[in-house]
Amino acid sequence: MRVAVAHNGSAPAPSAIRLLNVSKSYREGERLHVVLDAINAEVVAGDTVALLGSSGSGKSTLLNLISGIDQPDAGAIELAGTRLTALDERARTLYRRRNLGFVYQFFNLLPTLTVAENIRLPLELNGVAAVASERRSLELLDAVGLAARATSFPERLSGGEQQRVAIARALAHAPALVLADEPTGNLDEETGEQVLGVLQKMLVEHGSTMVLATHSRKVAAIARRVWRTQNGHLIEESGISL
Numbered sequence: 197m198r199v200a201v202a203h204n205g206s207a208p209a210p211s212a213i214r215l216l217n218v219s220k221s222y223r224e225g226e227r228l229h230v231v232l233d234a235i236n237a238e239v240v241a242g243d244t245v246a247l248l249g250s251s252g253s254g255k256s257t258l259l260n261l262i263s264g265i266d267q268p269d270a271g272a273i274e275l276a277g278t279r280l281t282a283l284d285e286r287a288r289t290l291y292r293r294r295n296l297g298f299v300y301q302f303f304n305l306l307p308t309l310t311v312a313e314n315i316r317l318p319l320e321l322n323g324v325a326a327v328a329s330e331r332r333s334l335e336l337l338d339a340v341g342l343a344a345r346a347t348s349f350p351e352r353l354s355g356g357e358q359q360r361v362a363i364a365r366a367l368a369h370a371p372a373l374v375l376a377d378e379p380t381g382n383l384d385e386e387t388g389e390q391v392l393g394v395l396q397k398m399l400v401e402h403g404s405t406m407v408l409a410t411h412s413r414k415v416a417a418i419a420r421r422v423w424r425t426q427n428g429h430l431i432e433e434s435g436i437s438l
Contacts, residue, residue, distance in 0.1 A: 210276065212373055212405040213239040213262060218271035220257055231257045233428030234271070239405060239421075241276070241372070246416035247409040248433070249425035255409035258425065259375050262407060263296055264288035276372055293321055297366030297404070299395070301378040303358040305350040305365075312337065312346040315365045322369055336364035339401075340394050356387035363395050367402055374399065376408040380415055392418055 215237040221230045231254040239245050247255040260266040261273060264280045273280045275295065280288060297318075298304075305314045312333045319329035337343045340360040342353075350358055359379065366374055379395065380388030396418060399406055408419060416422050422433040 210241050211238055211274070212241040212243070212276055213237070213407070214272075214274040215262075216272040216274070218261060218268045218273060220254075220261060220266070220268050230428045232261075232268070235428075235430055237423070237430055239407065241405055242403055243421065244399065244406045244408065244419040246419035246422045247407065247425055248411070248413065248416045248422050250411055253425040254428065255411075255425050256377055259377055259407065259409055262373075263298070263375055264292055293318070294369070295372050297369070297371035297374040299359075299362055299366045299374065299376040299379045301381040303350070303355075303362045303382075305358055305361060307350055310347050310349055311342065311353070311361050314350065314361060315368050318365060318369050324369075332368060333364075336368060337361075339398065340364050354387075355383050356391055359383060359387075359391045360394055363391070363398060367398050367404065370402055371404055374404050374406045376406060378410055379408070380412070381410075388415070 215235050218232055218235040220232040221228050247258060249255050261268055267281060278291065280291065283291065315333035315336055316329040319332060334343065334346060337346055340363060342357060342360055345353060345357065353361065380391055383391060392415065410416050423430045424433055
């Protein structure tokens with residue numbers, strides 16, 4: 197089934213993601229488990245898409261394929277015109293480092309680095325000078341309301357604060373595409389709503405595209421389009437009822 201994510205405006209927007217007959221299976225003993233079955237889909241630049249489904253429905257698998265962390269069994273994946281599936285592992289790693297940002301359920305902040313150093317890391321990996329990366333990290337901390345915690349270590353922060361730092365880190369290098377995997381799954385409802393608000397605000401400011409995986413219909417409702425993962429297929433939902 198082809199799922200197209202529409203874009204408002206007179207001129208067609210460029211594609212941020214194209215999935216072309218993408219399939220992925222895993223072997224479980226003697227059984228072949230088909231996670232994705234010849235998926236075709238497209239997301240235009242600047243849009244937000246939620247992947248809605250239960251555990252094991254293929255949400256995280258699809259994110260891993262889109263990021264190039266994993267490779268499909270068949271089909272092709274293009275990001276902003278680059279055919280990711282045609283690149284070798286090193287080239288995919290470099291593409292991911294330069295063009296993608298990640299927000300995870302469990303924050304994944306490095307405990308031996310301060311909050312500011314965690315944000316500076318993707319910048320320095322991309323060759324940004326120390327002075328510029330430090331300035332950028334402080335700007336982002338101010339944007340997420342944590343300017344006073346720059347020299348703190350992650351363990352001194354609450355879960356919601358750590359996730360706000362993780363969002364700042366994901367957007368530090370102004371990635372074209374942000375992939376978020378259950379970004380509020382480790383937070384209480386009120387804190388999760390606050391974190392989603394920060395994420396939405398920063399995505400608009402940076403003009404980034406986002407694909408968000410979640411099992412929560414309430415979280416999925418922040419996206420402009422919702423894809424439901426079911427039996428190896430993507431089904432676009434016209435609206436989310438809470």
